[in-house]
Amino acid sequence: MARENNMAVPEFLREAELLKQGAEARVYRAEFLGRPTIVKERFPKRYRHPALDEKLTHRRTVQEVRAILRCRRAGISAPVVYFVDYTCHCIFLEEIVGSSTVRDYIASAQQSDSCKELKLQRLAERVGQVLAKMHDEDVIHGDLTTSNMLLRPSPEGGESDLVLIDFGLSYISALPEDKGVDLYVLEKAFLSTHPNTEELFEKLLKSYKASSKKSSAVIKKLDEVRLRGRKRSMVG
Amino acid sequence: MTVVIGFEGSANKIGIGIIRDGEVLSNPRRTYITPPGQGFLPSDTARHHRAFILTVLKEALEQAGLKPADIDCVAYTKGPGMGAPLVTVALVARTVAQLWGKPLLGVNHCIGHIEMGRLITKANNPTVLYVSGGNTQVIAYSERRYRIFGETIDIAVGNCLDRFARVIKISNDPSPGYNIEQMAKKGSQYVELPYTVKGMDVSFSGILSYIEVRAAQRRFHTFIILLLSLQETLFSMLVEITERAMAHCGSQEVLIVGGVGCNLRLQEMMGVMCKERGAKLFATDERFCIDNGAMIAQAGWEMFRSGQVTELEDSWITQRYRTDEVEVTWRD
Numbered sequence: 001m002a003r004e005n006n007m008a009v010p011e012f013l014r015e016a017e018l019l020k021q022g023a024e025a026r027v028y029r030a031e032f033l034g035r036p037t038i039v040k041e042r043f044p045k046r047y048r049h050p051a052l053d054e055k056l057t058h059r060r061t062v063q064e065v066r067a068i069l070r071c072r073r074a075g076i077s078a079p080v081v082y083f084v085d086y087t088c089h090c091i092f093l094e095e096i097v098g099s100s101t102v103r104d105y106i107a108s109a110q111q112s113d114s115c116k117e118l119k120l121q122r123l124a125e126r127v128g129q130v131l132a133k134m135h136d137e138d139v140i141h142g143d144l145t146t147s148n149m150l151l152r153p154s155p156e157g158g159e160s161d162l163v164l165i166d167f168g169l170s171y172i173s174a175l176p177e178d179k180g181v182d183l184y185v186l187e188k189a190f191l192s193t194h195p196n197t198e199e200l201f202e203k204l205l206k207s208y209k210a211s212s213k214k215s216s217a218v219i220k221k222l223d224e225v226r227l228r229g230r231k232r233s234m235v236g
Numbered sequence: 237m238t239v240v241i242g243f244e245g246s247a248n249k250i251g252i253g254i255i256r257d258g259e260v261l262s263n264p265r266r267t268y269i270t271p272p273g274q275g276f277l278p279s280d281t282a283r284h285h286r287a288f289i290l291t292v293l294k295e296a297l298e299q300a301g302l303k304p305a306d307i308d309c310v311a312y313t314k315g316p317g318m319g320a321p322l323v324t325v326a327l328v329a330r331t332v333a334q335l336w337g338k339p340l341l342g343v344n345h346c347i348g349h350i351e352m353g354r355l356i357t358k359a360n361n362p363t364v365l366y367v368s369g370g371n372t373q374v375i376a377y378s379e380r381r382y383r384i385f386g387e388t389i390d391i392a393v394g395n396c397l398d399r400f401a402r403v404i405k406i407s408n409d410p411s412p413g414y415n416i417e418q419m420a421k422k423g424s425q426y427v428e429l430p431y432t433v434k435g436m437d438v439s440f441s442g443i444l445s446y447i448e449v450r451a452a453q454r455r456f457h458t459f460i461i462l463l464l465s466l467q468e469t470l471f472s473m474l475v476e477i478t479e480r481a482m483a484h485c486g487s488q489e490v491l492i493v494g495g496v497g498c499n500l501r502l503q504e505m506m507g508v509m510c511k512e513r514g515a516k517l518f519a520t521d522e523r524f525c526i527d528n529g530a531m532i533a534q535a536g537w538e539m540f541r542s543g544q545v546t547e548l549e550d551s552w553i554t555q556r557y558r559t560d561e562v563e564v565t566w567r568d
Contacts, residue, residue: 048468
């Protein structure tokens with residue numbers, strides 16, 4: 001790769017608007033090829049040993065893009081990948097304009113009084129369906145949280161589109177164990193971020209079971225993984 | 237003025253500490269150290285604690301310059317931890333509480349670490365990384381509970397280090413983790429090891445099996461390269477899940493507690509991560525990182541002042557006691 005090309009993306013980012021610095025990457029907003037774009041830059045983590053950092057960062061960039069493409073091919077909503085730069089580990093993605101996170105949706109629904117139950121139940125049902133579809137494609141998200149699910153308002157004013165994002169820890173696997181752990185990660189994130197929503201999560205799982213063709217083995221594994229946490233010896 | 241005495245002996249350290257309104261008056265401790273290649277077994281550990289506990293109790297009172305009458309409450313570790321040592325210590329705590337006519341308080345060991353960390357560092361509302369031989373959790377306070385955001389799905393990070401130290405027969409004096417840290421400092425080469433982060437959780441059994449095999453194969457002519465690589469990998473995983481929790485909670489403070497928190501390389505790495513996010517790192521030294529009695533006293537102080545008491549019939553111990561099981565009545 002020619003030296004001059006290394007500077008193109010960093011220079012581009014200098015003009016872009018920094019939206020946030022997540023745990024994994026810096027996220028910018030810019031315009032690319034005339035479209036609103038999100039650029040996800042996995043910057044070097046200086047706390048890591050350089051060899052470890054390069055390996056990890058590269059692997060995560062590749063896995064993320066691969067998982068997004070696989071989801072999209074299966075009809076699951078995920079951002080379009082416009083461009084990837086593997087030297088500076090930047091992914092150029094479609095910006096889901098006007099969206100809000102499922103996390104914010106749940107929080108605001110819990111505050112309001114009108115149709116709170118109905119709204120949340122419907123949401124849980126839809127999340128279960130989307131996750132079932134994703135797991136049936138053997139895509140393990142790896143970092144399922146309510147901050148990694150967006151609701152994109154529909155132009156016609158109908159039900160909003162549920163979009164999955166942040167596939168940075170994702171990988172391909174057919175194992176029920178991996179899918180069970182994927183749901184376990186969501187359960188933990190869900191219950192710790194939104195206290196007293198155990199019933200809501202059960203609804204999510206019910207919907208998952210109903211929509212997935214391979215769910216019984218996965219749910220069985222989920223129950224096992226849940227017990228593992230409980231049974232662990234905690235000495236010292 | 238409230239004076240609380242705390243008894244801690246859930247693993248191989250027996251410690252008794254006295255706290256008066258946020259001041260540590262005394263905090264003596266003894267550690268059961270086994271020969272290289274051996275871990276500590278429950279019955280031997282309990283025997284060790286039985287042999288030293290009354291001496292340590294005397295020291296605690298003398299160093300604080302107090303008499304039993306000056307104590308307001310007797311706190312002890314209810315769990316989690318090893319059964320036999322926990323029983324030994326609880327028995328003494330129950331006895332002195334009855335002898336002195338003072339109320340008892342059963343304290344969660346993990347919360348002891350957290351409350352001591354908060355007291356010493358004055359951190360306001362940090363994301364807590366609790367790492368020791370028995371526990372590895374990322375904790376954040378929310379609505380009267382210390383919620384576990386991320387944890388190990390198999391063994392604790394300290395357990396991984398201690399077990400590898402046993403395999404290559406590193407001395408357990410003063411602790412295997414300390415000796416690993418000193419040896420790793422001498423290294424400069426790094427080799428790739430399995431890295432397992434699953435969302436907010438981590439897994440260490442895979443990397444342990446991997447390095448045990450490599451050590452047995454004598455792939456490298458010293459173990460230093462493995463020790464350095466092991467620390468770099470393990471600690472990177474811990475820093476990563478801590479960072480995730482911080483990003484998720486919008487937190488700007490990190491507090492490291494637990495024996496593995498003494499490790500300066502871990503503190504250094506966490507410090508770099510914090511600096512890059514504009515967050516603040518809080519850590520304590522070996523007096524308070526490592527299991528000690530004062531931390532139980534401090535948690536007991538908080539619980540006692542918020543009106544909690546443990547009746548004699550409820551003063552049992554338990555090996556499994558989740559951090560989020562306790563209602564944190566002393567915070568809003």
